[in-house]
Amino acid sequence: MKNIIVFSGSNSSNSINKQLLLSASKKLELDSVQYVDLSEYDAPVFGEDLEKEAGIPTQIRDLKIMFSNADGFMISIPEHNGLLPAFFKNILDWLSRIDQNIFYQKPVFLLSTSPGQYGGQSNLKILESLFPRWGAEVISVFSLGNFYDNFDLELGVIKNDELQLKLEAAVKDFRNAINLAVEEFI
Numbered sequence: 087m088k089n090i091i092v093f094s095g096s097n098s099s100n101s102i103n104k105q106l107l108l109s110a111s112k113k114l115e116l117d118s119v120q121y122v123d124l125s126e127y128d129a130p131v132f133g134e135d136l137e138k139e140a141g142i143p144t145q146i147r148d149l150k151i152m153f154s155n156a157d158g159f160m161i162s163i164p165e166h167n168g169l170l171p172a173f174f175k176n177i178l179d180w181l182s183r184i185d186q187n188i189f190y191q192k193p194v195f196l197l198s199t200s201p202g203q204y205g206g207q208s209n210l211k212i213l214e215s216l217f218p219r220w221g222a223e224v225i226s227v228f229s230l231g232n233f234y235d236n237f238d239l240e241l242g243v244i245k246n247d248e249l250q251l252k253l254e255a256a257v258k259d260f261r262n263a264i265n266l267a268v269e270e271f272i
């Protein structure tokens with residue numbers, strides 16, 4: 087059974103990235119899709135002094151174990167001032183102190199959305215080049231601009247047909263990569 091972990095890099099209770107993520111993850115049609123609320127794994131701001139005094143927080147260790155059992159990751163990340171949110175970067179920093187190989191060379195699908203026209207594309211470009219450093223095999227990238235115009239909040243789907251097709255194609259590539267990776271492992 088394939089175990090896909092899906093999460094948003096936002097700690098907002100009304101996260102639009104979470105809404106996009108849940109909509110995209112429904113298209114996966116894989117055996118096991120596990121939504122993880124990353125805010126439950128929040129940790130104090132990383133500092134080397136704190137690390138020496140208190141060690142790696144338990145919730146970060148728990149997250150690491152969960153990630154080690156995944157066959158792939160779908161992650162929707164907001165853009166804050168052109169970059170990833172401090173909340174998410176902090177979790178990545180802590181995880182990297184256990185092991186730089188955060189994503190275990192598994193397929194990763196990166197998404198982003200924003201209320202503005204660019205849909206977090208600046209951040210996605212940077213993340214696409216950074217994620218391999220953390221052991222991710224980035225398969226698909228998808229950005230949704232103008233979230234409130236392009237997303238049906240009641241139905242939880244993208245309204246714009248062209249963008250919907252683009253998302254479906256990206257999901258298909260990701261699903262194929264997961265199936266291939268699992269076959270290779272067997």
Ligand SMILES: Cc1cc2nc3c(=O)[nH]c(=O)nc-3n(C[C@H](O)[C@H](O)[C@H](O)COP(=O)(O)O)c2cc1C
Pocket residue numbers: 094096097098100101102103104164165166167168169199200201202204205206
């Ligand atoms: C501190 C801050 C900085 C932001 N910077 C950007 C930005 O650089 N580009 C952008 O498209 N949206 C930016 N936004 C708007 C976010 O895209 C918007 O808040 C979005 O809802 C965040 O995603 P979330 O709801 O999943 O947390 C910023 C928002 C905040 C709070």
